[in-house]
Amino acid sequence: MPRRVPTTGPATEPDAGTLAVLAVLAVSPASRVLTVGLRDLAMAEALSARGCSLWSICGDEATARLLKPLSEEVVVADLADPDLASAFSGIPFDVVFAVGVLDVARRPDLLVQTLAALLPARARLVASVANATHVNVRIRGLQTRSFEESVDASPRFDLAGLHALLDQAGLTPIEVLRVHEPALEDPTVPPAVMTWLHSDPEALAAQLIVVAESRDVSNAYGTSLAEHLQERIRHVEEAWAESRDRASELETALDAADTAREAAEAALASALDALEQHDVDNEARVAELEETLRQRMAELDSLDHALKLLQADLALKEAFALELRLASQQADIAANAAREEADHLRRTLAIVEVTRDAERAELLRLREVEEELARVRARAGYRLLERASAQLAAMPPLMLAAKWAARRINRAR
DSSP, X not given: OXXXXXXXXXXXXXXXXXXXXXXXXXXXXXXXXEEESOOOHHHHHHHHHTTOEEEEEESSHHHHHHHGGGOSEEEEOOTTOGGGGGGGTTSXXXXXXXXTOTTTOXXXXXXXXXXXXXXXTTOEEEEEEEBTTOHHHHHHHHHOSSHHHHHHHSOOBOHHHHHHHHHHXXXXXXXXXXXXXXXXXXXXXXXXXXXXXXXXXXXXXXEEEEEEEETTSOOOSOSOHHHHHHHHHHHHHHHHHHHHHHHHHHHHHHXXXXXXXXXXXXXXXXXHHHHHHHHHHHHHHHHHHHHHHHHHHHHHHHHHHHHHHHHHHHHHHHXXXXXXXXXXXXXXXXXXXXXXXXXXXHHHHHHHHHHHHHHHHHHHHHHHHHHHHHHHHHHHTXXXXXXXXXHHHTOHHHHHHHHHHHHHHHHHO
């Protein structure tokens, strides 16, 4: 079964990281506290519950009436008045408490100088400002339609600006407490821009609470309870984040193990079903295999008989092939003799043709001689005839050659 990793934070006090709690805890118990412009009655009650004595400077009568039961003395005055310090000049305050005042002051630089003047020796100023570099503030600044709207709606100080404001008034910050607020999910902001916004170290600090004292006074009181609390909260949050990541890893591993176990169980069940089905079909399969084996043995016997017949037939065919090879060799010998005889006949015929050509030429010559003799006889008479007869008598060798060629042709036949 899938398990859900808890997404809530560590089990600390519900308001342990709020502005009111951190600001009040920055004040030591039983301190003499001058509140300036305080509008949150719960903070005044918390300071009073810690045994602090309160003196208050308010900007209106309504707030003065609310703080009067908790304060030793309440003065209504303009917070921008530079003579504000003269109202309680004779009281040795331990803390001047100005939470939420600098964000609404028309001249915060003058107000800080006035608050510095209210600090007796070894006293501290506790003040807060909204952080201008918080990621939600920057997102709102990117989404505003005009420069004036952005300036009017946005906080005016970041950590560096707050330090500069205190330094200008001759104060030194000794503690800086942070009220964290998670970033809002805004799908219109590109992921690259969100990554860049979160790269600022103070990107999640919505409020900055500073504890400052005069530059000429050393830190005689040590670290406040609020600083210890915030450090403890930071350690707890880091441990909680590590525990949450580890729990997520364990949940993922458990889910994977459950999935693997379910797959193994399904595979085992399937294997058991298959084994049971195999046992049921095993006997029928064995009988079928035995019948198939008997059929194959009968086929083998039949094939063995056919193989013997084929071997006998092959022996006969090999003997016949041997006879054919012998006959073929004899035929080759006869064919060679016939070819030799044919060659002899062709040569004889060539000789005969030569002889015939010679005889034809001789006959033509004889006809020519006879015709010439006839003409000679006709013209020259008997004398020429005798000369021709003498020429004929001189030709017996040619006649003998013709007779010899005829005898050779008759012998060849």
